[in-house]
Amino acid sequence: MHRARKRFGQNFLQDGGIIHSIVTLIQPSDDMHVIEIGPGLGALTRPLLSNLDQLDLLEIDRDLVAYWNDQNLKGLKVIEGDALKFDFLEWAKQRSGRLGLCKVVGNLPYNISSPLLFHLVGAANEIDEQVFMLQAEVVERMVAPAGGSDFSRLSVMLQARYDMEQVLEVPPEAFDPQPRVNSAVVRMIPRQGFSLNSVQWHSLEKIVAAAFSQRRKMLRTNLRSFSDRLKLSEIELKSRAQDISVDRYIEWAKILAA
Ligand code: SAM
Numbered sequence: 001m002h003r004a005r006k007r008f009g010q011n012f013l014q015d016g017g018i019i020h021s022i023v024t025l026i027q028p029s030d031d032m033h034v035i036e037i038g039p040g041l042g043a044l045t046r047p048l049l050s051n052l053d054q055l056d057l058l059e060i061d062r063d064l065v066a067y068w069n070d071q072n073l074k075g076l077k078v079i080e081g082d083a084l085k086f087d088f089l090e091w092a093k094q095r096s097g098r099l100g101l102c103k104v105v106g107n108l109p110y111n112i113s114s115p116l117l118f119h120l121v122g123a124a125n126e127i128d129e130q131v132f133m134l135q136a137e138v139v140e141r142m143v144a145p146a147g148g149s150d151f152s153r154l155s156v157m158l159q160a161r162y163d164m165e166q167v168l169e170v171p172p173e174a175f176d177p178q179p180r181v182n183s184a185v186v187r188m189i190p191r192q193g194f195s196l197n198s199v200q201w202h203s204l205e206k207i208v209a210a211a212f213s214q215r216r217k218m219l220r221t222n223l224r225s226f227s228d229r230l231k232l233s234e235i236e237l238k239s240r241a242q243d244i245s246v247d248r249y250i251e252w253a254k255i256l257a258a
Helices: 016-026 045-048 060-070 088-096 110-121 135-142 153-161 198-212 236-238 246-257
Strands: 033-037 055-057 076-080 102-107 129-135 162-170 183-190
Touching: 016 045, 016 102, 016 129, 016 162, 033 045, 033 088, 045 055, 045 135, 055 060, 055 088, 060 076, 088 102, 102 110, 110 129, 110 135, 110 153, 129 162, 135 153, 135 162, 135 183, 153 198, 153 246, 198 246
Parallel strands: 033 055, 033 102, 055 076, 102 129
Antiparallel strands: 129 183, 162 183
């Protein structure tokens, strides 16, 4: 019997209806390449595998890795490792030339969700879709439109790279043990027209971090060191970081990197 480990953010899904909905959202099919981050005891893994020829699992907890190796299930490949260090780009590159979409899915450990989302951006060129369960509050920030108080650094950076949609809300009762927060499922599809090179992406990181460094201050203050080069309008100088659109941040990043 496995005891849930808090340090690995283990809250296991146990609601059959929710599990079915998440698997349906992932739309598994024979020729698809899927990697599941954190299979735990297999709430999603087993129904996914019954619709896939192959499924890769990435799990940090050695006991769970041993559990999955013991199961010896056809089509299942178990990788022991830390998702924050795993090379998703290489994983996808090895598969993307073949038939079938590449998807990264999982009920993520909430304690590492933001760094993991940023880590995955590096693989977005080769990934077709991500479907993740996360803390509801994080999903709200991810999909928040400009102008509201949820619009943050996470919103700009992820919306610059992905089209995202909250697709399901999940209450604590769906898990064992129950988390203290509400959860939500988000679908992330890398943006088709994404055109930033790595220097421009780095500029975007810099400008967005500076703009949101003091949320309540005007950009006149937060972007002081960039304002000459960016030629901010009078209205923009008086705006706050949350009032600027993702596309405008992208324009600024391109100017800065030029
Ligand atoms: N998928 C299962 C479910 O829905 O019931 C378990 C989800 S549980 C919220 C998170 C899972 O991620 C656990 O299996 C945990 O051991 C694993 N995990 C935690 N940190 C990890 C990391 N850094 N890399 C890979 N897996 C991790």
